[in-house]
Amino acid sequence: MMAAVACADTGDSVILLEKNEKLGKKVFITGKGRCNVTNACDRDAFFSHVVSNPKFLYSAYSQFDNEALMEFIEANGTALKVERGNRVFPVSDHSYDIIDAFKRALSKRKVDVRLHCEVKDILTEEYVDPEDKKAPSKIIKGVKLSSGEILSADKVIVATGGVSYPSTGSTGDGYDFASKTGHKLVASKPALVPFTTKEEWVTKLQGLTLKNVKLSLHINDKCVYSEQGELLFTHFGISGPLALTASSYYAKADEIKSAYVYLDLKPALSNDEFDKRLIREFENGNRKEFKNILGELYPQKLASLVCDITGLDPYKRCNEISGAERKTLLKFTKEMKITITGTRDFNEAIITHGGVSVKDINPKTMESKLVRNLYFAGEVLDLDAHTGGFNLQIAFSTGYLAGKSGYES
Ligand SMILES: Cc1cc2nc3c(=O)[nH]c(=O)nc-3n(C[C@H](O)[C@H](O)[C@H](O)COP(=O)(O)OP(=O)(O)OC[C@H]3O[C@@H](n4cnc5c(N)ncnc54)[C@H](O)[C@@H]3O)c2cc1C
Secondary structure, eight states: OHHHHHHHHTTOOOEEEOSSSSSOHHHHHGGGGTOOOEEOOOHHHHHHTEEEOGGGGHHHHHHSOHHHHHHHHHHTTOOEEEEGGGEEEETTOOTHHHHHHHHHHHHHTTOEEESSOOEEEEEEEEOOOSSOTTSOSEEEEEEEETTSOEEEOSOEEEOOOOSSSGGGTOSSHHHHHHHHTTOOEEEEEEESOOEEESOHHHHHTTTOEEEEEEEEEEETTEEEEEEEEEEEEOSSEEEHHHHHHHHHHHHHOSOOSOEEEEEESOTTSOHHHHHHHHHHHHHHHTTSBGGGTGGGTSOHHHHTTHHHHHOOOTTSBGGGOOHHHHHHHHHHHHSEEEEEEEEOOGGGOSEEEEEEOGGGBOTTTOBBSSEETEEEOGGGBSOEEOSSSHHHHHHHHHHHHHHHSOOOO
């Protein structure tokens, strides 16, 4: 939608081909139906939230950043507001108001929107640039639709999304178009997705949310992500903001021999401080059974499982707890180890890691380096970021740049 708008602004006559029955099916479900359309942070913060290929985005973001996007949406009739963490939403809290802003922009520019229109193939022909021997050897000719109809075009922009939530229409068609025309693909993996885990006790904690815990993800014994925040236990493993963000770094890892998450349940206390706290609790507990003081240290659901997980004797008197047993509890609390077995699949992934390799795309225009006048934009590219409005901003920035970049026929 953004690419079509920007393209129409250059004076081109534009056709937007959408295979669904309506526009913006994925946008509709974003931000739990409220659409976190961008993030009102500064430039440096924006790039710190991009997980894959941030440098590739410099040009696109400079030309159409979060402020430009917010201005565009408001100018097209949808008021925005900024919430916690600089997350930007429509004032109405309805994602369809974002889609409506785009519909108005498309209609103002007389973009020919064709729904139920699936592109089957990208059509190219041989091309020789007499002045530039390094120029691509192919040029775009148009597209072929599932109906068999052929549409000729001087320029084609592929903005078909990734493969996550395929029910919204993002089924990876763009990857086929790209590979058939010689572009390299980076293996696609689910990202911003919950983890599946090995230990049985994790699933027994389902429904428990831990706030202000620190999660560190270790892949092949190296820490690749560490952050403090909120974690949710589920019937298959772990989810919640911390796990989702960590999953993007898991997706980025090339070869995974081992993957663990370490949780620090009391990140505000050093090991020494927490040990002193334990000594205090055991002194106060005195002749109480160990299991009866655990509620002072952990949420109830977790407290009831501590002895099962650690092997500590629930009936031991507090004043009989040994130094070694205290150490076991300390380790459990400050370095709770969970084995990662994988992630949930694309049906539950907010974003797709991987896609069309950015090495084959000119970052200043979004044009393919292999096929003249063929452009790629959005999640179909090997770009992904944290939650918070960054992924939509990436789609809009790259879409804008692809749309406005010129072509020579
Ligand atoms: C549940 C969920 C919540 C999310 N929440 C947020 C959020 O709040 N903030 C945020 O920044 N990001 C969010 N995201 C991520 C964000 O939605 C995507 O990164 C973004 O929509 C990508 O835009 P896109 O235009 O590249 O692809 P898409 O939005 O996937 O659009 C691609 C379009 O191309 C169409 N298409 C595909 N193949 C063909 C074909 N062959 N012919 C014709 N049409 C075709 C599809 O039908 C689809 O409409 C969320 C994602 C999910 C799944």
